[in-house]
Amino acid sequence: MTRPYATSLYLLLTYLILALTFDQTWTCAIAGSITLIGLSFCSWSAFVHFLRRPNHPYRRIGQAIVLFWLGIVINSVLASLPDRFHPIWSDAFANVTLTLFLFLTAMTLAQLIDWSSFRQHRLLYLDGFILFGMSFVFGYVMILQDVPDFARNTVELIAMTIYSLCFMALILFSLILYTTGLSDTVRHRTLIQAIALFCVANFGYYTFLIRDQLDLAAFFLPLYPLSLFGLIRYFRCVPVSTTRKYTLSRPYLPYVSLMLLLVWISFFQVPLLVYVLSIALLFSLFLIRQYFSERLNRRLLEEYEVIQLDLAQQVKEQTSLLELRKEEYRRLFLDHPEPILQVNRTGTLQTMNPPALQHFGQQLPEYLSSQLRREVGRLEISRKLLLHEGTKTYDTTLIPVPDHEYVYVLLSDITETLEQQQWLEELGYHDALTRLPNRRYFEDFLQDRLTQIEAGSLLFIDLDGFKQVNDRYGHDAGDYVLQETANRLRLHLREHEVAARLGGDEFIVFLPRSKSETVRYTEDLINQLNQPFLFHGTAISVTPSIGIARYPEDGVTTSLLLIQADEAMYSVKQHEKNAYRFT
Structure with a gap:
């Protein structure tokens, strides 16, 4: 079974089971079990493909996936223990492994970014920061502003804050990769899809977890194994250095994100300070973007004008050259000492130069005319051939005239030369x-x-x-x-x-x-x-x-x-x- 079908079957069966057993107790247990099984498979794949290969350039991803699996296992074990064996600080300690996963993954994504291209592609990177700003405000409205109320002590608050900052770094680097064209190929699209799926799972899970809606939060847990498996697929075979073509292929995303952000912070309750800072920072980024966009447009316009002038000059030169060529053809036709014929594409004689009139009279021999008709019909470039008329042999050059439906035929009688050559060959043998x-x-x-x-x-x-x-x-x-x-x-x-x-x-x-x-x-x-x-x-x-x-x-x-x-x-x-x- 191919991977797309396996993924679809996994999602279909998982969510069918969760929908049929929807209950605050059973939903969490079933979703957690499926997630543990999937993460165990991902952890084993990471061990095989990364940790068993000390020289693998992306061994860090294997370590991050194993840490994430370990964090989920520890959290599951702690959740099943009685309260006296489950102190508050233990949850913060267990979340260290999840935070390390986010940190290591974010650093790996930063390694994929070609930061040296920032000078040539400012708009692309600015788009990434603008999208990140929108995601940050969204995360704040949905999760971060409720973290102080959800945290049970200072240690847990610090742990959750650090976790959130690492998650924001992961989003930032993934958005920069996305806007700079990394998803242009199928393999790179796998990475973007895996990160996007992880962000959906993380946002969804913590949005409902903080609001104490565990049954709804559990619906997002089975997405974690799919996202980690996508990371394994990508980093298992991606080269250390990838050549990327940066293109402005998604210029609409920042504008769409700004519109959604304005709608979001207008209809959801946020502190005034957050509202003001969001508007100020994001619009500042847009002003900077517009500045660089205007510079880019002006440079492109100047290049376009230069190309137009250069094209006009080339057309003028080519026209002059064509007129010169016509004059050369005319002089060649009249002054050439050998016979020259002008025939159309059907092989019909149109005119002759003076030596040809003297040599052939007013009419070409029929056999010579039939040979010419066979040769000039599809003639594209000049060519040489031998034509025979009775005992005569002509060294013939056919010259098609560009943009005209006729051909010049240069004839040179080489009968005597061939006879002499044949005599010399016989004499030699x-x-x-x-x-x-x-x-x-x-x-x-x-x-x-x-x-x-x-x-x-x-x-x-x-x-x-x-x-x-x-x-x-x-x-x-x-x-x-x-x-x-x-x-x-x-x-x-x-x-x-x-x-x-x-x-x-x-x-x-x-x-x-x-x-x-x-x-x-x-x-x-x-x-x-x-x-x-x-x-x-x-x-x-x-x-x-x-x-x-x-x-x-x-x-x-x-x-x-x-x-x-x-x-x-x-x-x-x-x-x-x-x-x-x-x-």
């Missing part, structure tokens, strides 16, 4: 003479390909007698032999197989084939390269020396396979030529 991939491309390709296959062969090919071709027929003939060799290498390649030129008369081929299939390709290649190369009617002959490395037997990386195939080729060149050999 291909041999310019044979148009075969170069070593850089081959290594990148093979490194990725090796992770996708289970077996393959790398052929390292060197042309025998190529130097003599250059020496005898010239470099043009040698270039022709290299180009024709590249064509013959590509002749029987399948998909995902590649041939590349390493440099000079050295070529490499990678075949993701079995060993037997590699042998057939190599023999066909040797036959192809043994055919004469006809250059301007002259038959030129060269032969290949081929070294072969197998993946993964001879290596699992490109560099290792190249080394192994190169060694095998060198062995062929040294011993037999026009042949092939595996490593």
